[in-house]
Amino acid sequence: MAYKLTQDLLTPNPYSRPKDKLKSVKAVVLHWTANPLSSAKGNRNFFENRKSGNSGYGSAHYIVDLDGSVIQCLPDNEVGYHVGSHVYTSHALNRLSSYPNNCTIGIEMTHTDWEGRFTSDTYNSTLELAVKLLKKYGLDENDLWLHHTVVGWKDCARWFVNNNSEWIKFKTKAGEMLRGKANLNKEVDTKDMEYVSADKDGYYTIKNGDTFWGLSQALNVDVKTIEKLNPKLDAKNLKVGQKVKVKDIKPASKPSAPSPSPSKKGDMKTTSIVTYLQSIGENSNFSNREKLAAKYGIKGYKGTASQNTKLLSLMRKGSSPVPSKPKAPAKSSGIKSIGKVKIVGVTNAAIIQDVPDRRASKSLGSIAKGATIEISGSVKGKNNTRGYWEVIYKGKRAYISAQFGKLI
Known part of the structure; x- marks a missing residue:
């Protein structure tokens, strides 16, 4: 193409x-x-x-x-x-x-x-x-x-x-x-990137290709600080698996009175929700953060800085997740179906839109490639020469681009 x-x-x-x-x-x-x-x-x-x-x-x-x-x-x-x-x-x-x-x-x-x-x-x-x-x-x-x-x-x-x-x-x-043939470097990008972070005691385990300079940039720590914390290590001869002190973390003194704390203790200094989740053994990808946000009452999670900061604060404080409300029985939509279309022409899924205009619409969800969905008609709409299928989605009218639906 x-x-x-x-x-x-x-x-x-x-x-x-x-x-x-x-x-x-x-x-x-x-x-x-x-x-x-x-x-x-x-x-x-x-x-x-x-x-x-x-x-x-x-x-x-x-x-x-x-x-x-x-x-x-x-x-x-x-x-x-x-x-x-x-x-x-x-x-x-x-x-x-x-x-x-x-x-x-x-x-x-x-x-x-x-x-x-x-x-x-x-x-x-x-x-x-x-x-x-x-x-x-x-x-x-x-x-x-x-x-x-x-x-x-x-x-x-x-x-x-x-x-x-x-x-x-x-x-x-x-x-x-x-x-004609791929030759991927097995040391880079063959799995989701691991975030460079220190453990709870301030140590980092050396991986292939690491340098003091690289660690200083990734962890926002001065090179001289790392050298001072590791006087016996040769910066020019680092070995995979070596433990390097990158943060001077002192043992916390015992509080005089108990205070509220999260169910799992993690990195209490980081400002990154990703780093915090990893420190408590939680999956840090977007899908899991979206689920956690919903549990803690953060609506419409999109991974913005303000949403991540709020989620981090709620989890650290040990706030109780918001209990989910029981779903009411679905009501009949009354929209008449005239048939079904099969989703084609997409890599993974077709977007379901609230209005027949791909540039002005909001996403209501998606439907996987190969799946079928009932339709109630078709419309010309805007910003798509092929028009749109009017589909029945969760009992309501919605739309998908016509090129992504094959009538069956």
Whole structure:
């Protein structure tokens, strides 16, 4: 499939197009737009509007639309602000640089829901574009990164982060397109990235490729502090499995009176919900955080900073989860079914919309590829030349793009 490429470069400005030149190209980094059903043009304009200086820094070189078309926002040889962070993974520091924006090309992928699912057109065009860039700069499938694997804390691109087998499959396909056979580096990205963190006593276990410098950046600790805490360790001869003191944690004094505490003690200093969940042995991926948020009464969890901070606070305080209310019996909708459609033409699932307009609708849920759903008709709607199926979803009228439903 040959994607349609439109060059619509951002206006030079300090916040999204500084016009600084890349020092080299060492990687292609994939992102999600974190805005379901939004268009490539809309996201491009969001980057453009950053030039006012009122919404911080941020941009990417390419944005892949839901229909597979591509907008180029920055020339390949210019710096984009797509992986800026105060910390980076040790792999990124060792293989890229201490500031990966200066040696990477960023691709933003539009998606259909808050799980981060892509249309088949978005997936295929992104794969084709990524392979083209890898060839251009003499790279291979091991030089494909996620925003998550660069910075270690952001669940971007969310679908790949939470479904690591899909990420491995994507990279394998890239390798096959490059030279007929994939050769994945078994030391990097063959499983969901582990967040670099110290244990409860302030120790970190050395992994392959770790350095004091990398640990200092990943943990936001000064190199001299690590050296001072480990006077007998040779920083130039670290061995896998060695214990390195990275935080000077003193034993806590006993409180004079008991105070409320969470059911499980964990890292009580971190500001990251991901790090806290890992410290108490909980799964930290988005799906589990979404379930925990619902238990603690946080509605509409989307992984925002404020929601994560609230969840972290509630769990630390040992607040009781909100009891779920019994569901009332479902009422008959009274909507007449005229048949069923089978979900086709998507990578994983089709999005169910509240109105027949893919750019203005809200996501009500999704339906897996191959599943069937009853329909009550079809409508022309907006922003889709193929129109929409009017489906019966939870007893109410909803819509899916016509190209994703085959009448059976």
